[in-house]
Amino acid sequence: MDEALPRQTEPAPQKGTVTQRAIEQIKAMIGEGRLEPGARLPTERELAVQLGISRSSMREAIRALTVLGVLEARHGSGIYVTQLEAGDLLETFGVVADLSRGPQLVELLEVRRILESTATALAAARITPGELAEVEKHLAAMHATDDPEEILSHDLAFHRAIVAAAGNDTMAAILEGLSSRTFRARVWRGYQEEGAFARTRREHAAIHRALVAHDPEAARAAAAAHVGEVEEWLRTQLRQ
Amino acid sequence: MDEALPRQTEPAPQKGTVTQRAIEQIKAMIGEGRLEPGARLPTERELAVQLGISRSSMREAIRALTVLGVLEARHGSGIYVTQLEAGDLLETFGVVADLSRGPQLVELLEVRRILESTATALAAARITPGELAEVEKHLAAMHATDDPEEILSHDLAFHRAIVAAAGNDTMAAILEGLSSRTFRARVWRGYQEEGAFARTRREHAAIHRALVAHDPEAARAAAAAHVGEVEEWLRTQLRQ
DNA sequence: TTGAGCGTAGTGGTCAGACCACTGAGCTGA
DNA sequence: TCAGCTCAGTGGTCTGACCACTACGCTCAA
Secondary structure, eight states: OOSSOOOSSOSOOOOSOHHHHHHHHHHHHHHTTSSOTTOBOOOHHHHHHHHTOOHHHHHHHHHHHHHTTSEEEETTTEEEEOOOOHHHHTTTHHHHHHHOOTHHHHHHHHHHHHHHHHHHHHHHHHOOHHHHHHHHHHHHHHHTOOOHHHHHHHHHHHHHHHHHHHTOHHHHHHHHHHTOHHHHHHHHHHHHHTTOHHHHHHHHHHHHHHHHTTOHHHHHHHHHHHHHHHHHHHHHHHHO | OOSSOOOSSOSOOOOSOHHHHHHHHHHHHHHTTSSOTTOBOOOHHHHHHHHTOOHHHHHHHHHHHHHTTSEEEETTTEEEEOOOOHHHHTTTHHHHHHHOOTHHHHHHHHHHHHHHHHHHHHHHHHOOHHHHHHHHHHHHHHHTOOOHHHHHHHHHHHHHHHHHHTTOHHHHHHHHHHTOHHHHHHHHHHHHHTTOHHHHHHHHHHHHHHHHTTOHHHHHHHHHHHHHHHHHHHHHHHHO
């Protein structure tokens, strides 16, 4: 059975470019379970013959699915389906954050505020002593240095550890994209230059307190306020 | 200045494949503002010469950025940078929903519950009479037919209209991906077969009431319950 | 018997050049 | 004036060749 409903009497409607069709066909193979996660695909040359297209076009299709995190090409070995986990598929989410500007950055921060506050609330309810120790490690490291690069790095790890404790890998992957290194660097730079370090520390401490107390509502409020501060600052920047 | 820090004394570290490098370079050109949204790029042949690679490799790079929604190729005309709006960049988000299975679907629904409940709450506060009329149109259409396809279609439009009224295009684009047609079709099918139509109608009515009353908290609760029902049903399905 | 080292077949990565399909701007002529 | 045509330029596709790398099996000395 073909993937398209017979909307025409034509046997092969030839819609779109051959590469686009190849992308859809491989996606369909995976979606229908004909290719399991981790499975190895036929060779580029063989796939091209199977779908009746040239190797160049097939390579473009494979490249497309590679950047989407669906396939993984290993030089000299073969092409494999990824595990199709959240991390694989949502890696490209960072591109959005990297290329967004102006009002769109505010919208992204708003999404991050919503997700991160909920994730922090979940974490407060579920976090284990081991996970809490990890969070505290980065909190302490953040206070122990003056190097902005290192602070940013531990800041990221601090939030990442909290989100991981929330137990939803998909949400974690999305937030990872929303907090991607370049995105944070661009916004944080200006924000911290205005002497927001002290405020950031206070907010981090509040989040930490809520986690220790296993108080979801306090955690939600603290996380929302934390991201909201940056969001509001960015709004102000855009107005002027 | 090159994009990479000089971690080696080498002038050109040659990291990764040439195609990957080309992707990064084009992305950098856009990120640095050398290519504005809507701008037209040099021809494939010219770009290939500029970056010192073959046209094949350049085409793969362009294809990759095309599927990511960053570039748009027009046959016979040229290659253009998209408007880099949320819709352009987050179109690929639907791929995640299409290829996710099992526990990951539950995680996706959890993310959707969080975002959609907040979006519905925002909509309740901001919705205009015109937007409300649009919502009601789909609500009525949903009740006026028995065709599952049409019901699903209006169900999607109902939520889309609400989310649009929330005023955050980025969030709307993400939710669009999370509610993509194939995703909904896969989950909804089983859900509705169990006679959930009546419940769905009640929940939609509750959401509508909250919107009319401009009551954000009621709207949030109603939307969360609505998605949560499906989420819980899916959890049950996975257990057995 | 064992294991380090060496081939080698097969795979993805890259390149070059050719032709096709489509677009759009300029020319032509009624 | 403008409908229609022409054609140079652009993306889309194909072919075939070679390079870089991997994995596996073979060899041969310990």
